[in-house]
Amino acid sequence: MKAGEIVEIMERHFPLSLQEEWDVSGFQCGHYEQEVHKIMIALDCDLRTIREAIAKGCDMLITHHPFLFKRLDLNLSGYVGTCIEEAIKNDLVIYSSHTPLDKVAMNNWLCEELGLIEVGECEETGIAKAGKLQEEMSLNDFIEHVKNAFHLDYVRIAGDKETIHTVAVCGGAGADFIHNIDVDAYLTGDIKYHAGEDSTICDMVLVDVGHHVEVIMVEKLKELLQEEIAAEIITSTSPDYFRFA
Structure with a gap:
């Protein structure tokens, strides 16, 4: 061939x-x-x-x-x-x-690994996806779920919520989209310091899973x-x- x-x-x-x-x-x-x-x-x-x-x-x-x-x-x-x-x-x-694969498949694949349902586009971002956990989880249980799904020993977390149900995902570096997404938790990578403050303003948990999750x-x-x-x-x-x- x-x-x-x-x-x-x-x-x-x-x-x-x-x-x-x-x-x-x-x-x-x-x-x-x-x-x-x-x-x-x-x-x-x-x-x-x-x-x-x-x-x-x-x-x-x-x-x-x-x-x-x-x-x-x-x-x-x-x-x-x-x-x-x-x-x-x-x-x-x-x-x-790179970005063609990101838009067509990457974030769908990441959502599948998390077991999200009702997955759809975060339209204002043009690339991120959002869905729901099959059952609401405590924050601690959700973080363990994320680490298990992506075989991670550690993640960085900003913000706080008692329970997590709606989740958005953007592989790579997607912190710039934080103000365009309305979910309980947002997973992305390469997160800079001041995005932590943004997570508080937006009332969400920001989870840095690293760029390598891709x-x-x-x-x-x-x-x-x-x-x-x-x-x-x-x-x-x-x-x-x-x-x-």
Whole structure:
């Protein structure tokens, strides 16, 4: 199967027309005509992941986060230049779907893991999803439920409520949407200090689950693509950049 055919499948599910103006989703490097027999799916497109894909004999790397966010510098001694050089030298095609995948699937997948029902769009955000827990929970029970759902040891919490029933979710960095969402609890990542004050103003519990919670897309995308692509599909280890010390 050619790389271009796989790109067509990706863009049928996650159209590039959905990406935000600042996003750089799409074909990152390689040849559309290249034959692809083995694909690796990963959260991040970085040098570590590129080398992992090469070591595992992959012809194509599909990621959520693009590496071309970084300033394009074709000096091959620079970081981005090194990524491009290693990919090209090893005939590795790279494709990324960031905000298109976010809008179509990411937050639905996160809501599914939480077991939310009656899930719908938070229309003023254009990306976040909201739903209800099957049963109302105490705040402590809800936090344990979140940690279990996403295999987290810790989360950061701001705000306070006795019980939680309605929940909104935005994978990645979604704290800017806090004033556009009316729920008991809002889960997102990369939350800055003053968003904690906003949670009090908005009378909600703000839960920082971290950006890496989006790693859920690795297995979910593999399941989706296996139904349409004949090539072998494997997943990256996709470790978190951060750890607790």
